[in-house]
Amino acid sequence: MKIAVLPGDGIGPEIIAQAVNVLNALDEKFEMETAPVGGAGYEAAGHPLPDATLKLAQEADAVLFGAVGDWKYDTLERALRPEQAILGLRKNLKLFANLRPAILYPELAGASTLKPEVVSGLDILIIRELTGDIYFGQPRGVRTCPDGPFQGEREGFDTMRYAETEIRRIAHVAFQTAQKRGGRLTSVDKANVLETFQFWKDIVTDVHREYPDVALEHMYVDNAAMQLVRAPKKFDVIVTGNMFGDILSDAAAMLTGSIGMLPSASLDANNKGLYEPSHGSAPDIAGKGIANPLATILSAAMMLRYSLNKPEQADRIEAAVKKVLASGLRTPDIYEPGTTKVGTAEMGQAVVAAL
Amino acid sequence: MKIAVLPGDGIGPEIIAQAVNVLNALDEKFEMETAPVGGAGYEAAGHPLPDATLKLAQEADAVLFGAVGDWKYDTLERALRPEQAILGLRKNLKLFANLRPAILYPELAGASTLKPEVVSGLDILIIRELTGDIYFGQPRGVRTCPDGPFQGEREGFDTMRYAETEIRRIAHVAFQTAQKRGGRLTSVDKANVLETFQFWKDIVTDVHREYPDVALEHMYVDNAAMQLVRAPKKFDVIVTGNMFGDILSDAAAMLTGSIGMLPSASLDANNKGLYEPSHGSAPDIAGKGIANPLATILSAAMMLRYSLNKPEQADRIEAAVKKVLASGLRTPDIYEPGTTKVGTAEMGQAVVAAL
Ligand SMILES: CC(C)[C@H](C(=O)O)[C@@H](O)C(=O)O
């Protein structure tokens, strides 16, 4: 089995190196091939998602992704900016199902800005549709306003769209995932305002008939944002569209205070996937050897479970991470007095040792 | 000067009654006329925004609004549901600037789910554009998908749009408001993905040239959702579009834990406005006499300041509310051991007495 390894920019290469070490320390051996992406892709081949990189990702059984982005690319035209790589990979690989757990490890309860009783034991999973919605909907652009009170002046516009198949397939993923967890699913929409999300709500309600054992609740996105702050532990699985999911999954991740711990998976219809930490490329700390590699290591574990069908190996990695946390090692982002501060490489080595 | 009083549904009538009592207790006298809206409008005249109600709101100098919505209207077709009244009022009265303060009163610091050091002294203002964006953009609907991989099946769609004038005018409101506060403005966009918000960012940047004394920062909406949880006190004024503002303003309000305290103003180009509490109609506690009237009373204060040009009267109401809080009176939503629990009417009377 082959893994495409795309380190990217900022802290990407450092954290990916540790995840690769962990994979190499397993009994099973995997073929891994590395390619540049994001700003590194632009430097190497003039495009954030070079053809060779896309081809490698398409041929591989799974993609392990670091992070992309750096301020130095801010002045490039949008099509050449690093984040286009991630949008291009999602679209080309048809990675429509983004799974983002927001888990608070007991040892890290103090890292949250929320009161311990509100977040201790938090374990929610956000399932974000990733290839549709206003992210990719055509038409879009800047044009002369064709009608209404501002006719004739310039306007920016985008199209939000969801076709029935797109909603059905993400709903199936969500219901099946909820079945394997607490059996509760919250579908987040804005059906009181948007046609797209009234349609979304209708289709999710229809798919629900195939999953009578799952308790389905519908919630408006503004209320969901409030409930995540008020009582996040009331959620089990949340499913929503691409745009709302972008906002809510980041808010949910930040509830834990330890976003350096959170992995993510983006899956296609055949469980091929791209795995990346939930945090970004953090160019401000790149090269300093202080980034937390655990989100990337846990992303590798998700990869073993979902795409490479090696659940025992995934379990081993996750157990090793728990052991390392219990032993008191902390990178600076999750450091608290009384624990032992270590760097990126030491943290990675500790996980390898704990395997 | 004439005030249109629209109590609405759920707890709306109860909380509005207290705000009206407070207004009547001022030295200045105002003409007030009441009309049904939301579910009450539907019951009275078959439409959530009856013609007579809209006419009254148009003729008045300001609108004092309670809340709309009740589960019993959930099965009505969308055009007849209570929330259409609020969308109709915004559009017809051209209330493009929604001001939503998120303030944490020192006495209520314990009500927040966030740690005291993260939120104590919180005082941010969200300015949400309220008559444009995907809320009103045409075309929209459910149709046969015209192109792409799902061509021929059903799809829901909406259009996000912002014309230059719409962005400029809300940007001016935001910069001018920031000048009167801490001098810092965060414009929230999704310019890395949406054409509409790249255009938004460009126009806001251009308007900034007229306000060199304001420090402007641009932030992606997903990051803004994270920063509100991580370090909300770093914000002063936030300006954003209608959809993002809906989500972020509710999240920001919930940071305080005391959404029953938060007023809002929705203004047109001439400072005519609609004033309403940030919370909803809470049908579950309607008629029980336990709803918190302070958000509505503080909305009346905002009305005096922004639309009726009576800043001294606004100051008096706000001082009276602070006095009542300091005296330890609390409605159940903000009750903590050691304080005195009171109902809606007692709280309103206490504010009148403190005037
Ligand atoms: C970089 C950006 C295009 C991307 C998104 O908006 O999807 C990011 O925020 C994410 O959530 O992965």
Ligand SMILES: CC(C)[C@H](C(=O)O)[C@@H](O)C(=O)O
């Ligand atoms: C009721 C609904 C249409 C409304 C909105 O989405 O604007 C509400 O959530 C608000 O924020 O006032």
